[in-house]
Amino acid sequence: MLHRLSAIALSCLCLTAYAEGPHWTYEGKHGPAHWAELDKSFSECKLGHAQSPIDIRGAKRKADAPDLGFAYQAAPLAIINNGHTVQVNGAGSGTLTIGGHAYTLAQLHFHTPSEERIRGKAYDLVAHLVHKDEAGKLAVVAVLFKAGHENAALKTVFDNMPVGAGPEHKVESVQFNPADLLPAKHGYYHFQGSLTTPPCSEGVAWYVLKTPVEASRAQIGLLHKLYKHNARPVQPLNGREVIEHL
Numbered sequence: 248m249l250h251r252l253s254a255i256a257l258s259c260l261c262l263t264a265y266a267e268g269p270h271w272t273y274e275g276k277h278g279p280a281h282w283a284e285l286d287k288s289f290s291e292c293k294l295g296h297a298q299s300p301i302d303i304r305g306a307k308r309k310a311d312a313p314d315l316g317f318a319y320q321a322a323p324l325a326i327i328n329n330g331h332t333v334q335v336n337g338a339g340s341g342t343l344t345i346g347g348h349a350y351t352l353a354q355l356h357f358h359t360p361s362e363e364r365i366r367g368k369a370y371d372l373v374a375h376l377v378h379k380d381e382a383g384k385l386a387v388v389a390v391l392f393k394a395g396h397e398n399a400a401l402k403t404v405f406d407n408m409p410v411g412a413g414p415e416h417k418v419e420s421v422q423f424n425p426a427d428l429l430p431a432k433h434g435y436y437h438f439q440g441s442l443t444t445p446p447c448s449e450g451v452a453w454y455v456l457k458t459p460v461e462a463s464r465a466q467i468g469l470l471h472k473l474y475k476h477n478a479r480p481v482q483p484l485n486g487r488e489v490i491e492h493l
């Protein structure tokens with residue numbers, strides 16, 4: 248059931264047209280506090296007990312937590328402004344292996360500020376790399392960004408960012424490798440959570456990389472021009488265990 252839900256959620260996340268489905272936003276009467284009221288299928292946004300994002304604190308250090316095995320490759324950039332975020336569709340552009348379990352990269356997208364907090368601190372920006380296994384189960388890797396030097400991989404994405412919501416735009420002349428967004432170290436915080444957008448489906452395995460990467464203030468400003476604030480507030484932990492990979 249969980250797997251089926253995840254598969255449905257993923258198709259909502261990356262395949263639905265930008266204008267389809269109930270209207271939801273990040274503020275006001277269609278904002279996060281009201282998502283569950285907007286549509287029956289959004290009820291988990293309110294009733295769920297393992298929701299994302301969270302404020303990461305009190306993590307349990309675990310020496311034998313599995314490493315993240317990234318095997319991404321360059322592909323022509325396929326990008327969409329879906330009305331909630333800017334998303335790079337990456338079907339087939341790589342795999343993530345965790346403890347021998349393989350996931351395929353489906354898409355990556357951005358939130359500003361970061362949705363996840365670490366001991367109360369939010370970062371300027373976060374990229375969510377959404378992966379799916381054969382059964383439809385999701386694993387999301389979060390890459391945090393702090394203000395600093397210009398980020399070349401982000402420049403490739405943002406230079407081709409559609410300013411208005413619309414269908415996917417494929418830029419055949421531009422190669423993009425998601426690996427270029429990753430920090431050098433892949434240590435992470437891990438917990439079970441949900442999609443951070445409606446329908447807030449649970450059963451999502453989260454891996455928040457501990458090492459942030461940098462983006463320039465100008466780059467962060469570019470995303471702010473389109474989406475000033477597209478981050479769901481942190482959700483109660485409800486006794487979930489957070490594991491820290493060393």
Ligand SMILES: [Zn+2]
Binds near residue numbers: 356357358375443
């Ligand atoms: Zn996200």
